[in-house]
Every structure is written in C-alpha cells, then in structure tokens.
Ligand SMILES: Nc1ncnc2c1ncn2[C@@H]1O[C@H](COP(=O)(O)OP(=O)(O)OP(=O)(O)O)[C@@H](O)[C@H]1O
C-alpha cells in the first residue's frame with residue numbers, strides 16, 4: 001500500500017499559540033485539504049509564536065525530519081513588526097516560487113482591499129513546497145482555491161507523492177505529457 005502523503009500545517013500566531021484564541025485557521029487548512037484530496041494524506045500540525053527562528057526551525061523539521069512534501073503556513077504575513085513568516089520561508093528555501101503569492105493576492109483582492117497587505121510567498125526546500133497563507137480563517141479557502149490546482153503537478157515535478165483531487169471540488173491541472 002502507498003504511504004499517505006505527509007502535509008505540514010504550521011500556524012504562526014502569538015495569540016493562538018498562547019491559547020488566547022483557538023487556532024481556527026490551522027483547522028481550516030486541514031478541512032480544506034480533506035475536501036480536496038481523494039488520495040491518502042496525513043497532516044503534521046504545528047502551532048508557534050511569531051518568532052523567526054522558531055518558524056524556520058519548525059519549517060526545517062517538517063520538511064527534513066517529518067518528510068512533508070508540502071507545508072502550508074497561516075499567519076504572520078502582514079506588515080506588523082512581528083510578521084516574519086515570509087522572511088522565515090525565504091531563509092529556509094533553496095528557490096522561491098513568486099507566482100503563488102502573486103496569484104493569491106490577486107484572487108484575495110476580489111474579497112478584501114487589504115489583500116495587498118499580505119507578503120505571502122512560496123518556495124522550495126529540497127523536494128517540498130512551502131506555501132504561506134494569511135492568518136484570517138476566511139483567507140484559507142480563498143487562497144487555496146486559487147493556487148491548489150497547480151500544486152499536485154508541482155509536487156510531481158519534485159518527484160513527491162501523487163496527489164489526487166476530487167474534481168467536483170478542485171481541478172488539479174497536469175499538462176498532457
Ligand atoms: N490561527 C487563527 N485562528 C483563528 N483566528 C485567527 C487566526 N489567525 C488570525 N486570526 C484572526 O484574524 C485576526 C487578524 O489576524 P492577525 O494577523 O492579527 O492574527 P495573529 O497573527 O494571530 O495575531 P498575533 O500573532 O498578534 O496574535 C485576528 O485578530 C484573529 O481574529
């Protein structure tokens with residue numbers, strides 16, 4: 001039997017990590033992926049404060065030790081002084097994938113004029129894709145609906161697990177070979 005794909009979910013929030021509010025956004029990532037994916041997958045969940053070292057260490061752990069082919073972060077992408085998720089992402093990635101951030105911001109503008117305040121980005125560490133989402137729970141689905149169609153093929157190109165999607169919910173695009 002094929003091993004389930006391991007997907008990291010990293011919530012970056014001072015208040016959620018301190019227990020001041022519940023981490024709704026991390027849960028929204030998990031339920032969105034459950035809606036999208038028909039192939040077996042397993043979430044690897046982490047919740048940390050907005051500290052760059054901590055975010056970097058956790059991203060490295062999720063990719064290098066936990067074997068995640070995809071890590072989706074939420075929070076810490078804005079202009080506030082403590083928002084450092086994009087910096088942490090860039091620090092641990094070998095190559096950046098700027099198109100993901102561009103498309104998510106463009107789509108998010110359909111919902112909120114403050115979409116441009118997110119510095120969300122994406123990049124590759126080894127054979128894993130790291131993708132930043134904003135912290136707001138509503139942003140999760142809005143952003144993932146925009147970029148997820150390209151993610152299974154991106155992971156194919158890095159020789160990761162073959163992700164299959166429920167085509168009634170999200171259409172993964174794989175160019176004809
Ligand atoms: N993980 C989360 N779960 C639930 N709600 C969230 C989460 N992250 C953000 N929010 C909501 O979105 C609002 C704006 O996000 P903001 O970026 O200020 O959150 P944050 O990064 O968690 O803040 P901080 O790290 O300062 O505690 C928050 O006030 C909260 O209502």
Ligand SMILES: Nc1nc2c(c(=O)[nH]1)N[C@H]1C(S)=C(S)[C@@H](COP(=O)(O)O)O[C@H]1N2
Nearest residue numbers: 075076077078108114115118134135139142
């Ligand atoms: N789709 C979507 N994108 C969004 C938002 C949103 O509500 N929906 N909020 C914006 C706001 S108000 C901010 S400040 C930035 C950064 O949010 P973060 O610091 O929580 O990551 O994301 C932006 N992008």
